Amino acid sequence: MKAITFDQFGAADVLKIGEVPEPVLRANDLLVRTRAAGVNRADLTHRRGGYGWPDFGDSTIMGLEIAGDVIAVGENVQGYAVGDRVMGIVGGGAYAEVSRIDYRMAMPIPEGLDYIQAAAITETFVTAHEALIHLGKLQAGETVLIHAGAGGVGGAAVQLARASGATVIVTAQTTAHALVHRLGAHHAIDYVDEDFALAVAKLTADRGVDVILDFIGAPYFERNVNSLNFGGRLVQIGIMGGIEDARIPLDRLLYRHLQIIGTVMKSRSQETKHAMSRRFRERWLAHFVKDGLTPVIDSVFPLAEAGAAQQRMEDGLNVGKIVLTT
Incomplete structure (x- = not known):
């Protein structure tokens, strides 16, 4: 072959x-x-x-x-x-x-x-479901911030978040804003010219978001933590921006009862990967095409x-x- x-x-x-x-x-x-x-x-x-x-x-x-x-x-x-x-x-x-x-x-x-x-x-949607729904515990009525929302996993996460009944805020280049809105984003932030933390504060009346899905890493870490609502969850799924000088505001972490969760699919056991695929299949597979997931x-x-x-x-x-x- x-x-x-x-x-x-x-x-x-x-x-x-x-x-x-x-x-x-x-x-x-x-x-x-x-x-x-x-x-x-x-x-x-x-x-x-x-x-x-x-x-x-x-x-x-x-x-x-x-x-x-x-x-x-x-x-x-x-x-x-x-x-x-x-x-x-x-x-x-x-x-x-x-x-x-x-x-x-x-x-x-x-x-x-x-x-x-x-x-x-499968790679994108299984990963998005595991991070956002299974680990991030995103619920209907909550607000989520998804970074890199025009990417493969990001775009899948936008669709799953919208289908779950959440308010969806996305960071993406301006040229991709039409796409992320089409996928289900309620609000799009241009990460090139806007400070996403300031934009999130304005959009949420300073409450912050309940869940953040981040692929970037150190350059976003402190602002991510500061953008979380009480009981908020940051799911770190990538480090495309590097790992150096990641600052963590410990007072915010402590007094807002925040959770920081890291996940990488590749290093999980085979049994865990089976379970991840099964969870996605049972929750979402029937929603493709007829319910608009794509x-x-x-x-x-x-x-x-x-x-x-x-x-x-x-x-x-x-x-x-x-x-x-x-």
């Missing part, structure tokens, strides 16, 4: 397409003819050497998110058959014509969605152009999900 490989860490041009053996079916696996694969920031970290030469459990080949057709099922598999359309998060191997996935991480592709849309759902697609590249796809992400040009087709 064809797959993306590389023999040294580096820039996007180290990625090559070549022939590799197909994965071997295990007892809990589905073998899937991959039709589309999502591109994620973890793939860039993989290519640069941030994980070494990993085996994430399914494959040493890059890629964590697939959509395609089941071509074989393991002896322990329940609920799936050859020919089913499935999507899900894999432990490596998405950048290939055939991939394998633990059936407990797989989900049926909802009617009305194509493979490209399906490949853009992934935001930025661009689509053929598998052979995986390097160009990653470069687009690396340059910060994407608004929404980048997808590879095989």
